[in-house]
Amino acid sequence: AIQMTQSPSSLSASVGDRVTITCRASQGISNYLAWFQQIPGKAPKLLIYAASSLQGGVPSRFSGSGSGTDFTLTISSLQPEDFATYYCLQDYNYPRTFGQGTKVEIK
Amino acid sequence: EVQLLEAGGGLVQPGGSLRLSCAASGFTFSSYAMSWVRQAPGKGLEWVSSISGSGGNAYSADSVKGRFTISRDNSKNTLYLQMKSLRAEDTAIYYCTLETTTIFPIDYWGQGTLVAVSS
Numbered sequence: 001a002i003q004m005t006q007s008p009s010s011l012s013a014s015v016g017d018r019v020t021i022t023c024r025a026s027q028g029i030s031n032y033l034a035w036f037q038q039i040p041g042k043a044p045k046l047l048i049y050a051a052s053s054l055q056g057g058v059p060s061r062f063s064g065s066g067s068g069t070d071f072t073l074t075i076s077s078l079q080p081e082d083f084a085t086y087y088c089l090q091d092y093n094y095p096r097t098f099g100q101g102t103k104v105e106i107k
Numbered sequence: 108e109v110q111l112l113e114a115g116g117g118l119v120q121p122g123g124s125l126r127l128s129c130a131a132s133g134f135t136f137s138s139y140a141m142s143w144v145r146q147a148p149g150k151g152l153e154w155v156s157s158i159s160g161s162g163g164n165a166y167s168a169d170s171v172k173g174r175f176t177i178s179r180d181n182s183k184n185t186l187y188l189q190m191k192s193l194r195a196e197d198t199a200i201y202y203c204t205l206e207t208t209t210i211f212p213i214d215y216w217g218q219g220t221l222v223a224v225s226s
Contacts (some may be wrong), residue, residue, distance in 0.1 A: 020202065028208075031209065032208075032209045033209075034209070034212070036152070038152070043202055043204075043216035043219065044144075044152060044216065045214065046207055046212060046214035047206075048207075049209055050209045050212070050214035051209075053212070054193065055212060055214060061152070083162035085151075087151065087152050089154070089207070090177055091207070091208045091209055094157065095166065095167070095168050095169065096142075096154040096156060096157065096166075097154065098151060098152045098153065098154060099151075100151050101151040101152070102212065
């Protein structure tokens, strides 16, 4: 199974900060990567698919990049509603695998 | 409007069985692959199982292989997860979801149903 390693596991940031989360695949997955946001008590929400495509309705401050094994989710200017946990997911093959998550907390 | 409504969760003893169901509406159910994703209390997301639109192809995580079976009834627009030989580590909220892929970036999730395995 492909292992997805996210870093950091948590971070503290202030409103307006630029935040970067990385996800590394244990083998090449081309651009078969998605990013989800999860607010406590809620179902996950798709932010980015195909590594860099913004899902409809998602604010443009979210962006994704990468291909192969290394991927990045960037929030250009953190907003209060962005404090949540973020997960990457590979859909290159089965079994699907999520990263372990990155919790973004208020500094 | 797409709706996914899970049912069947509850408290079960270790070694027991449970069947989850997910009633779907608002889309052509047989056209879409479906998945189960779970989340243990305070933990991250774990993909459990997926099934193709026709039901002809199914995949499961190693952690549940041989114990959980995903299936679907397209005539009833319903997805199932039959769980047996349940363990404490299967305790989680189980989400039914249309499978998001790079080619089909759809994003619909049920509200989740809690499965608690405890004596």
